[in-house]
Amino acid sequence: xxxxxxxxxxxxxxxxxxxxxxxxxxxxxxxxxxxxxxxxxxxxxxxxxxxxxxxxxxxxxxxxxxxxxxxxxxxxxxxxxxxxxxxxxxxxxxxxxxxxxxxxxxxxxxxxxxxxxxxxxxxxxxxxxxxxxxxxxxxxxxxxxxxxxxxxxxxxxxxxxxxxxxxxxxxxxxxxxxxxxxxxxxxxxxxxxxxxxxxxxxxxxxxxxxxxxxxxxxxxxxxxxxxxxxxxxxxxxxxxxxxxxxxxxxxxxxxxxxxxxxxxxxxxxxxxxxxxxxxxxxx
Numbered sequence: 040x041x042x043x044x045x046x047x048x049x050x051x052x053x054x055x056x057x058x059x060x061x062x063x064x065x066x067x068x069x070x071x072x073x074x075x076x077x078x079x080x081x082x083x084x085x086x087x088x089x090x091x092x093x094x095x096x097x098x099x100x101x102x103x104x105x106x107x108x109x110x111x112x113x114x115x116x117x118x119x120x121x122x123x124x125x126x127x128x129x130x131x132x133x134x135x136x137x138x139x140x141x142x143x144x145x146x147x148x149x150x151x152x153x154x155x156x157x158x159x160x161x162x163x164x165x166x167x168x169x170x171x172x173x174x175x176x177x178x179x180x181x182x183x184x185x186x187x188x189x190x191x192x193x194x195x196x197x198x199x200x201x202x203x204x205x206x207x208x209x210x211x212x213x214x215x216x217x218x219x220x221x222x223x224x225x226x227x228x229x230x231x232x233x234x235x236x237x238x239x240x241x242x243x244x245x246x247x248x249x250x251x252x253x254x255x256x257x258x259x260x261x262x263x264x265x266x267x268x269x270x271x272x273x274x275x276x277x278x279x280x281x282x283x284x285x286x287x288x289x290x291x292x293x294x295x296x297x298x299x300x301x302x303x304x305x306x307x308x309x310x311x312x313x314x315x316x317x318x319x320x321x322x
Contacts, residue, residue, distance in 0.1 A: 080106055081114050085123070085134070094131035151283070152184070154316045155275065159286060160186045162309045166302060168290040169194050173209040173272070174283070176201055178229035180210035183284065194268065194289050203231040205245050206238045208258035208272040209285040215253020215274065216281045222246035238263040253282065256307055259299070261292050269295040271302045273310035278319045286310050 075083075083104040088095060095103075101111040115132055118124040122137040155172050163170040163186035171194075172184040179201040185194075196202065204210035205226060214222055226242035226249075238260075239245050252258035253274060261269040272287035286309050288302050295302070314320035 075106070077114065080104070080110060081118060081123075084111065084114055084118070084132075085138070088124075088132065088134055094127050094129075094133040096131050100132065151313075151317060155284065155286065155313050156184050158309050158313050158316075159184060162186075162286065162288070162305060163188060166288050166305050168192075168288050168294075168302070171196070171209075171287050171289055173207070173213070173285045173287065175204070175210075175213040178204060178225070180204055180207050180213060188290075192291055196265075196289075202264060203229055203233075203238075205230040205240060206233045206260075206264040208252070208260040208270045209287050211245065211249040211252050212258045212272055212274040212285050213282050215249040215258075216276070219246055219250060222249055233264050235262055235264065235266055256310065257303055258285075259295065259303075261295060267292045271295065271299070271306050273306045275310050275313050276319060277317075286313065 083106065084100055087100055087103050097111050097115055098108060100106075100115070101108040104111075115124060119126050119132070119135070122135045125133050125135040127133060152172075159170045159172055167188060168190070169188040169192065170186045171182055174181050174183050180203075182196050182198050182200045185198050187194075202210070204214060214225060217225070223242045223246045226245040230240040230242060230245060232238065232240060239248065256273050258272045258274075259269070268289065269292045270287050270289050272285045274282040275284045275286060277283050286306060288306050290302070311320060
């Protein structure tokens, strides 16, 4: 009996469109037909169950999403095996436990952003400067949220801005928890010259500074990515000790040079408070 298990080699096979006999004949005469990938078919199955809100059989699913029944059988069997879907006692299909776990992870991320955003605005009021929350997006640092300070000082990196990891204080912290060899390889791949030309690009030097900054829970950069702009950042670490985000104060360069300590303690305390509220820090 032929296995219905889905694997990467069969994605193209499962990308066949659902066509009526008339459409099949028309295609044979040269008409162009669209194809749906195996991944898209899997998402169609999951979306259908989610939208209807009740278990369904393979035939009903195939009819609803206009897919070949044989294709739906293969996809369902594979998703059941991977706990993405579950087969009830009556044979109908429903959402599986693995999707629930993904949902919990997503909910936790929403909780984090709620807690972190509240702290971001508090720090903005107390420091009187612009404050950002940043995360990692592959080889880049990504600005997740931002609270503008009361001054007229303009920050170029708004929400959604992505810059190479080596350009910013936050970028170094976000990889500071990684093993040294992994940090070196990462910076070899992603380090870029910044617009000001002041950002470090040597992988070994970057790795060492990232590790030291993470250990000290503090990273400072001055005019490395933007002229006359400085950033003081502290890592937000989860219960595994990994830096999942940073909170940072972005301010004019001269203010850091005049009174660095005034800001460093505030940003450290804010990062620790977020960790405590998330249950990631016990002391």
